């Protein structure tokens with residue numbers, strides 16, 4: 234590759250960062266990083282009615298959360314209007330674009346007539362000058378649009394990074410409007426000027442843009458610009474085979490942060506939606522960057538699989554250092570009203586529980602018992618805190634008040650009480666779990682108890 238690799242993500246700030254856009258951003262980022270190139274963030278905000286600053290902020294927050302760092306930008310299209318106008322003027326001067334004075338009514342009539350003749354509706358080129366052709370007289374009071382002079386013959390062919398060779402005949406393309414009557418440039422045109430100015434070498438985007446590509450290539454050629462490579466990634470589908478949407482659950486990246494997913498898990502999971510590296514399912518960012526060379530992008534759409542995301546997240550939680558987990562869980566517990574320092578004790582709790590959690594929410598649910606009162610169910614109480622176990626619980630409470638508070642001593646004390654009362658471990662352990670932890674299943678009870686403040690345990694065992 235001779236050209237410097239420069240990729241971009243170009244979201245429209247009309248809402249949160251969608252999972253599909255995040256996946257495209259990830260591919261563009263990983264490809265740039267793989268080649269030691271640049272990754273650029275461009276905000277396509279020309280749809281003024283629907284673009285908001287809040288959406289821009291959310292997009293940037295999601296990019297930061299996923300740690301998709303960009304080298305340049307954010308660039309805003311609305312700040313580049315002068316540049317678009319300058320390029321339009323240049324094209325008008327060079328004859329690669331022209332004014333068209335058709336009114337909306339005229340265009341409707343044109344399409345109507347074409348339909349009536351059984352033709353595909355398209356602009357008929359009536360304001361396009363040709364040698365020997367007389368143009369209609371310029372009507373008064375009609376502000377013109379500017380149209381691109383699309384080649385009439387030949388094909389546009391590109392070798393798509395994902396889909397292979399794609400060829401579209403120029404006969405399929407009419408003369409696209411690049412500037413509206415009020416002088417604002419249109420979407421396809423802005424993309425072209427931006428990709429040109431930003432020297433984008435590889436455009437990786439959703440395959441809903443395939444139809445725009447031949448038009449954009451023609452305009453780039455008219456401008457004498459070097460063409461980027463294109464890669465059109467198939468959409469992400471929901472479990473029912475329809476395009477992934479809100480109907481299928483959360484589609485905003487940041488909802489996954491709230492749901493207790495780790496950014497490394499999202500990156501790992503999203504990368505596998507439409508890309509593969511052999512049979513590898515679990516990998517970190519460095520591996521992704523090392524492997525992501527633009528090959529092995531899938532032609533068929535990937536399907537969202539919430540269970541697999543949970544599996545990846547569980548793996549990432551397990552391999553995250555305990556103090557890092559503690560900081561994240563402390564934040565979650567604080568949101569629930571329990572103010573917990575992310576200290577060594579919290580880190581040890583994370584160590585004890587992290588391998589049974591698919592999300593940080595589940596981890597916070599576990600650790601909640603250490604900080605917030607528990608309310609065991611009546612059913613668990615009557616099943617496990619029986620008259621047979623009660624005397625043993627009372628003696629144990631007495632002993633727990635005086636022993637050294639560590640796992641080994643707690644375990645030895647429990648054994649002592651079992652022998653004295655002729656009970657089996659599960660009888661006492663279940664009762665302890667119900668009373669102290671509010672549930673019947675936990676890791677080894679001595680390890681669980683050790684991380685409680687002694688006073689909390691004694692209080693929960695009071696009056697049994």
Ligand code: GLU
Pocket residue numbers: 242243244245277424437438439442
């Ligand atoms: N703004 C477009 C979108 O959000 C992206 C265009 C592009 O990547 O070329 O779909």
